[in-house]
Amino acid sequence: AQTVTQSQPEMSVQEAETVTLSCTYDTSESNYYLFWYKQPPSRQMILVIRQEAYKQQNATENRFSVNFQKAAKSFSLKISDSQLGDTAMYFCAFMGGSNYKLTFGKGTLLTVNP
Amino acid sequence: NAGVTQTPKFRILKIGQSMTLQCTQDMNHNYMYWYRQDPGMGLKLIYYSVGAGITDKGEVPNGYNVSRSTTEDFPLRLELAAPSQTSVYFCASNSDRVYEQYFGPGTRLTVT
Numbered sequence: 084a085q086t087v088t089q090s091q092p093e094m095s096v097q098e099a100e101t102v103t104l105s106c107t108y109d110t111s112e113s114n115y116y117l118f119w120y121k122q123p124p125s126r127q128m129i130l131v132i133r134q135e136a137y138k139q140q141n142a143t144e145n146r147f148s149v150n151f152q153k154a155a156k157s158f159s160l161k162i163s164d165s166q167l168g169d170t171a172m173y174f175c176a177f178m179g180g181s182n183y184k185l186t187f188g189k190g191t192l193l194t195v196n197p
Numbered sequence: 198n199a200g201v202t203q204t205p206k207f208r209i210l211k212i213g214q215s216m217t218l219q220c221t222q223d224m225n226h227n228y229m230y231w232y233r234q235d236p237g238m239g240l241k242l243i244y245y246s247v248g249a250g251i252t253d254k255g256e257v258p259n260g261y262n263v264s265r266s267t268t269e270d271f272p273l274r275l276e277l278a279a280p281s282q283t284s285v286y287f288c289a290s291n292s293d294r295v296y297e298q299y300f301g302p303g304t305r306l307t308v309t
Contacts, residue, residue, distance in 0.1 A: 187239030
């Protein structure tokens with residue numbers, strides 16, 4: 084079974100600064116996908132960024148980028164130029180095999196301070 | 198295109214009562230899922246379906262039942278509600294060509 088670990092329950096950052104959220108996972112799958120989801124106070128789950136394991140290039144979406152270290156099974160999220168609207172819970176998630184099921188970490192609560 | 202819709206948004210149940218959480222998607226997705234989110238935790242998979250008429254258990258299926266008679270609908274049934282089922286429930290779906298899951302807005306359920 085897959086496991087996803089987020090070791091930082093809470094983090095804070097000043098507006099306009101950069102912050103990195105950590106995620107590690109454990110799997111025996113060779114083909115899988117990794118995701119970061121954002122959950123603001125509205126509780127809607129919003130996909131931030133995704134990474135295919137077979138791609139060596141790190142994914143980037145505007146201010147969001149990942150550092151994917153396959154051998155170390157590490158998948159961190161970097162948020163640049165943090166904005167107040169980035170305040171949310173962030174979940175790392177793993178999808179492996181052919182059934183598309185997601186395994187989530189426990190989340191990191193990020194607070195962006197003005 | 199409404200995406201994934203869930204009803205109700207909030208519900209309070211008494212211990213031992215039953216209810217059905219509704220989930221509908223209009224994207225013609227084959228795959229549908231039910232997750233629960235307990236306070237301070239990530240989402241855990243309750244049940245999933247790979248198409249109409251096909252369902253399977255996830256990580257935490259006890260106390261729940263599902264059915265999938267159409268592509269669009271995937272209701273979750275709670276029988277004999279217990280306080281341990283107090284949680285936020287999310288429905289999600291994806292197609293068999295796109296692995297991104299689309300989530301509904303969630304249902305907050307309290308059992309007292």
